[in-house]
Amino acid sequence: MSQKVKVAVLGASGYSGIELLRLLLRHPHATLVAVTSRTLAGKALSDEFPRFRQVGVSDTLTFTAPDVASLKQSGAEIAFLALPHGVSVEYAKPLLEAGIKVIDLSADFRLRSAEVYKEFYAHEHPAPELLDEAVYALPEIRAEEIKKARLIACPGCYPTSILLPLIPLLKAGLLAEDPLAVSSMSGASGAGRNASIPLLFCEVQNSLRSYSVPQHRHLSEVGQELSLAAGMPVKLSFVPHLVPVYAGICTTTFATPKEGVTVEQVEAVLKEAYADQPFIRLLGKNQSPDTKHVMGTNFVDIGWALDARAGRLILMSAEDNIGKGASSQAIQNMNLVCGFDPAAGLMSV
Amino acid sequence: MSQKVKVAVLGASGYSGIELLRLLLRHPHATLVAVTSRTLAGKALSDEFPRFRQVGVSDTLTFTAPDVASLKQSGAEIAFLALPHGVSVEYAKPLLEAGIKVIDLSADFRLRSAEVYKEFYAHEHPAPELLDEAVYALPEIRAEEIKKARLIACPGCYPTSILLPLIPLLKAGLLAEDPLAVSSMSGASGAGRNASIPLLFCEVQNSLRSYSVPQHRHLSEVGQELSLAAGMPVKLSFVPHLVPVYAGICTTTFATPKEGVTVEQVEAVLKEAYADQPFIRLLGKNQSPDTKHVMGTNFVDIGWALDARAGRLILMSAEDNIGKGASSQAIQNMNLVCGFDPAAGLMSV
Amino acid sequence: MSQKVKVAVLGASGYSGIELLRLLLRHPHATLVAVTSRTLAGKALSDEFPRFRQVGVSDTLTFTAPDVASLKQSGAEIAFLALPHGVSVEYAKPLLEAGIKVIDLSADFRLRSAEVYKEFYAHEHPAPELLDEAVYALPEIRAEEIKKARLIACPGCYPTSILLPLIPLLKAGLLAEDPLAVSSMSGASGAGRNASIPLLFCEVQNSLRSYSVPQHRHLSEVGQELSLAAGMPVKLSFVPHLVPVYAGICTTTFATPKEGVTVEQVEAVLKEAYADQPFIRLLGKNQSPDTKHVMGTNFVDIGWALDARAGRLILMSAEDNIGKGASSQAIQNMNLVCGFDPAAGLMSV
């Protein structure tokens, strides 16, 4: 461990990119050797992001254009892609060919099926030959595969909050086939750091609204992973909402338990599934998670309740959308890939 | 109409009470003659609420203790009860006996059944003999009864947003018997103006969380009214969430349409039901309402979507929880009771 | 008064423009006959701003490109210019020539001196011949001139909050020649409705910062008006701050009173100056105004304190920057120009 891993962040000027920088600048086993941004190329990191002045190596870094040859030359062993969907895929292949492992935060490699990709993203997948190799990297579910992977597809922010409570219950066969209903709320950082009137402070501050109804893109990866866990197709309705916080996702899922399933069984299954997971916190029956307790962290807090009157199981989860929903989960995956302590650089609040 | 109706507000120091004052101070056909507050008795209205200084009659008003004899003497013809649940009921009977009509914003007279009341409010109803007379006063649904009523029970904030999209669809028989799943978000004013650590700015600002899971009290009145509309028992799961805005409710409902029901049928039913209603705005298919467009108003904005993949109808509504969800709806009811234009004093943004 | 004045709003898609629409749609003596926006031309008003659906005449209005001939044809008698600085001036002259009175919310006609304009706005004034005619329209100070004016230059948002407490004290000769120090905070709507990363919700929400230090453009009009009031040049330092609220300006001014001046004298001067002004609320000694009490209104709340230890008079004022700081003040000026009750359409909270 005396040797630190050298890492690069591509697309470092968005909210996920900034969070990656924040976490990597203090990671005990990683050194940031390159940060790229097409719009900021040539500018000093700490001029653009004054919060990083005098922090770690930040004052020595300058944004460069994303160029694989230069990244190779910088010594980068791992590249984080905090790029828009459709852009990551352009860099992944040459980076892998240059021997640099790729941890992608976009949606480009999350789906196993190029057809489903086309249905949800409205164009052909540009590199379908990589879909088999990519690992859908939910570390609590798929740690062994992640450790061996070259191409890591980090789950989406909403999917992380939806999948973690559901997968163990589906695997244990506790849920009926009834379609799931999922309602999530997300902070505005989930919409990205783009100059756009609907994302202005004055437009968002007093606003509560759903969007992308009825077919948000994240439905595709959630459906894929739930169906894998259940061993059969799982249907769900999903409604995301934008709310006036910087970050945080709060997800409420309505599921139909199989006849006779008790809340104790639900609790037992979750406890067994996540007994050794440092970043899953099981709050207990009828306990509501609160995003303020997970802000800036890699935790997912989970509660559950049985609504006997309506015959529904209610699952509740909270995470930081740019933490566990994006950047800190990416670093958790890096820790697995590199053989570090899974919690290295992440166990703070 | 040359004569203005004289009104009193009991419990004028809470958020619903303040909103009643704001609306009544500028109502063209009403004059505020008394404001009561046990904690503020003896204090001048505009000292306690500087926003009302130099507005209408506000500088002439002083808070008094709630006392029916004095209210009678003030000439009040209508009393708004913006009191906590369980307190309104103490005043309703003597006010009615004194010949003063009652518009109650609490939950005390919303349920037809004293048994259901006991199940949800955990004690015997103190005046069950009044439950038959009270009108559950959703003005878009029950205008004729409201016009003749002495005792008006204004619907709860969440119920208003849940019931308005659903009632026409249930009446038209478009929905299957599957339990409904309802997820709502509310601003902090819904929790009241009480000195309490969980409601502090620093506790709420970066917080998204559900609460009262799985059995919020509002389930009782929603179940009652949906079942009346459907002509059969309707089951639902309901999860409310607290989010960091002053006011606003955004509700998302997942329903199962009967086989073959189309989105055009849904739209036609809603349009017919609300064709002449000034405060219902039907946004259209796949259109998400936004609370910022209804803030400070009596509007409910409604959108809908058919999720064919999962076989679910998604209903979306937005209102101001202290407006249409409480105080402006109370005034809409007053307008009906007094024979005024239903929109009098309410048509602003 | 049976006849309503016909008005047009140019630049109706910004925050001041939206606030003008909100106020004009319910004004008892005005009818909105045209709304212009270069970017939204051809679109229905209530599609772009769903909050205005079903409100007054809004559903009949469509944005047009700003064109003087069409405006004339619409019957507009008064045009509100809610345009960027430098754009208003292009429309003012042809509108006046077409016989349409102009109420300009930009900075284009606020300065008497084309030289000072050039110093602060970095280019020659394009229509210096109109500067003499334009009235710097602070209605509490200059009502008689406003009544007769064709070209109304509404004061800036910061200047309104700075000038109103100071002008009576300067006129009364209570202040020493020491330069004033003024610190103001403004909500984000003051920065306009422009797609820009620094104005995103995620950039503004947890941010407190000054800007345009040391020479904000508003210094020019404040200096002009204070010097006029004092009858001699008045110097001041001014630091504006951006804070995470939608609207509101809170201004704190440090002045040096002449030797021996008492807090009672200050109070007496302010009370006499504003005795008959419906929108000035004098809070009293050591009383801090709060922007939440003036939101959505045309009020300015004013407090004052004498800091005997440091020999400073502290003046505090609060207003809504898009209300009294822009749009409602513009309507107050329209009321004067048209001979309406000065508070018509404005006396709400």
Next chain:
Amino acid sequence: MSQKVKVAVLGASGYSGIELLRLLLRHPHATLVAVTSRTLAGKALSDEFPRFRQVGVSDTLTFTAPDVASLKQSGAEIAFLALPHGVSVEYAKPLLEAGIKVIDLSADFRLRSAEVYKEFYAHEHPAPELLDEAVYALPEIRAEEIKKARLIACPGCYPTSILLPLIPLLKAGLLAEDPLAVSSMSGASGAGRNASIPLLFCEVQNSLRSYSVPQHRHLSEVGQELSLAAGMPVKLSFVPHLVPVYAGICTTTFATPKEGVTVEQVEAVLKEAYADQPFIRLLGKNQSPDTKHVMGTNFVDIGWALDARAGRLILMSAEDNIGKGASSQAIQNMNLVCGFDPAAGLMSV
């Protein structure tokens, strides 16, 4: 350094206390051995503050009543007092007698003069004999004294932001005797975690207001320290404002430079004074600091501008009021007292 210092936090349930816990739970050289709270005694830390579940030693800690004998028994070598003013003083003496060093975050030991204390705090100082020993612990100014101290009085939040830009300039003799004018804005955490209606989310969210005008208590310590730096009495007016953010202080100071002083001289003095200080970031001329860049950190960002028109020097600073303004500065002081790297446990963003 193999041995960690054992620390206790008294008053751990307020915002400064929570921030101390957050920082100490991850401090590389400190172990939290006791947390006290009169209201929470007997409760598990991670039940009350779910954000700390599964973080460091938090799951092993239970709140106790503050009792010096038990604290001694816990092995605590240093006690942080995050107690209200007037309460800290009760614990400081017995803790010192028990051989436990005291780092006090309250105002109890900040003043050298019991008379000034009485003037500003309205009662006799209860332990004037300790005032001589206590060190006013601004680590950038007084590191050598802090290293040797037993009783550390951490500066107030506003004073830290006011003093750091001014002290070097006063020491260098660049400022004239004119009274200073200081305007600060603070987030709501500065008002404490007290159940109080004015601190509710709904009261604070849309509110900008000054308070404690004209004589805030912090004036006393600021005056003391500025006068010490100048070698002569320094006068100032100070107006604090409450704004709707969780944390952050933004301070703007208007000073009169001596005749002929240039902005380059100001910059040179600040650069020399803070050349080796890891937590002072000098932004440059006309650069405005932004609280979002210092949130959760121990940094103070400083900008300056010369307003030649008015003859004023404008100083601007930003800090996290519960970080550098309270808890992280307290830990910076602990690092000095214990001989650790001054930045240990603090260099993150």
